[in-house]
Amino acid sequence: MDALTATLALLRLEGLGPARYWQLLEHFGDAAAGLQSFPEPLLRKLPERAQSRWLDFERRGHRSELWQWAEAERARCADAGVRLLHAGTDDYPELLAQISRPPPVLYLRGRAEALHLPQIAVVGARRASRAGLENARAFAADLAGAGFAITSGLALGVDAAAHRGALQADGATVAVLGSGVDRLYPRRNVALAEEILTAGGAVVSEMPLGASAEAANFPRRNRIISGLSLGVLLVEAALRSGSLITARLALEENREVFAIPGSIHNPLARGCHRVIKQGAALVETSADIAEQLGGLLSVPQTAASAAPAPLPEGQRTLIAALGGDPRSIEQLAAETGRDTGELMAALLQLELAGLAETLPGGYQLTPAGAVYLQGETG
Structure with a gap:
């Protein structure tokens, strides 16, 4: 009986x-033996439909609906160009x-080799701030340029920004789904998934073909x-988020966890601050991660190393006033x-230049704005 x-x-x-x-494998040694000798106490714990399926297999063997489905699933994967990677095998x-x-x-679409590269997961909020999205993109681009594959969940927000950063650097990126690999989710990122595949990356899932994106699948x-992944970078996360689950799992698996700190007034920074308290490494640059994981950055020319272009005195003063925290x-x-009207005009100019962004109730510097401030005061 075939193990897969x-x-x-x-x-x-x-x-x-x-x-x-x-548990079955620990007891019986392999999947075929576990399937043929399914223990009755465990069978009673399964839903009635599962019990009926196994009893049908016990009676009819390879002619049962259960075995026929498994063989048909392998055929569907072959027709769709999807590889099945079985635990315990070399691939x-x-x-x-x-x-x-x-x-x-x-279940794998794309290049299996991408899964064997040293990987760094980049995760965070779906509704990330502009600064969070830029950080995700920039860190992913730098790390991909240093030879790491960037792994994330293809979600909106930080995940998508991380995948795009890796693609921008001509690096490999891996998208892990909570649905079947033939049911790309969210639909807004279908084109991004195809870019990942075209660029030599991979899309993977443990869900069977046709599986929809259900909440229980995402943990x-x-x-x-x-x-x-060798390590997980948390970019932005609220205190209750799937990204914190990923970070917690990484800590439990003895993987490195990194987090980008933020303003104490930003709700999306609180998840990062919590994992830092729990032992995650606070990072300010991609080099912090690469150094700890043993990779080598070729000192890429990023925004952090570019000299700030000159700005009018009024805008420079406003950048200094914005500082590191959001300001009303x-x-x-x-x-x-300065009066409100003058400030609004100057803030608009900073927004158009990509140096500031609007938040509920105020304004803050973008990563580029923070670089400019550092260049002015450094």
Whole structure:
């Protein structure tokens, strides 16, 4: 009995999941033996439909619906150009195999070699600030340029910015889905996924073909993201977010966790500050990450190393007043002695130059603005 087909058949049983799958393997030694000798106490814990499917397999073997589905799934994958990576084989990612009860099977579109590159996960908020998106893009571009593959979840916000940063640097990037690899989610990032594949990256999932993006799938996706990676970079995250789950899993798996700090007034910085308190490394540049993970940056010419272009005196004063924390228009008026109308005009010019951005109730510097401030005061 083929081991991969037996594994697919086992995973078809609702309620089994990776944890019980590995319990079976620990007891029986391989998937085929576990499927044929499914223990009755475990069978009783599964939903009625799963019990019926296995009993049908016990009676009819290879002619059962369960086995026929597994063989058809392999054929569907072959027709769609999707590879199946079975745990325990040489093509299964080595780092992922080291986590507790890894996915028994990975569905892969793209280049399997991308999964064997040293990977860094970049994760964060879907509704990230402009500064957060720029940080995700810039860090990912630098790290990809240094030879790391960038791994993320193809979500809107930080994930998409990280994938694009890697593509911008002509690097490899891996998108891990909470749906089947033939059901790309979110739909707004379908074109991005195709860019990843065209550029030699990979799209992977442990979900079968046709699986939709359900909420229960995303914690499982997050453990794959952290499991594939040497380390996880948290860019922006609220206190309750999937990105914090990814960071927590990475800590549990003894992987490195990095976080970019932010303003104490920014709700999206609180998740980063929490993981820093829990032991994550505070980072300010991509070189901080590359140095800790043993990679080498070729000192890329990024915004952080570019000299600031001259600005009018009024705009330079306003950048200094904005400083490192968000400021309301009233605070800026008090600190600069300028009237509201004049300030609004100057802030608009800074926004158009990409040096400042609007927040609810105020303004803050973008990463480029912070670089300019550092150049002025350094």
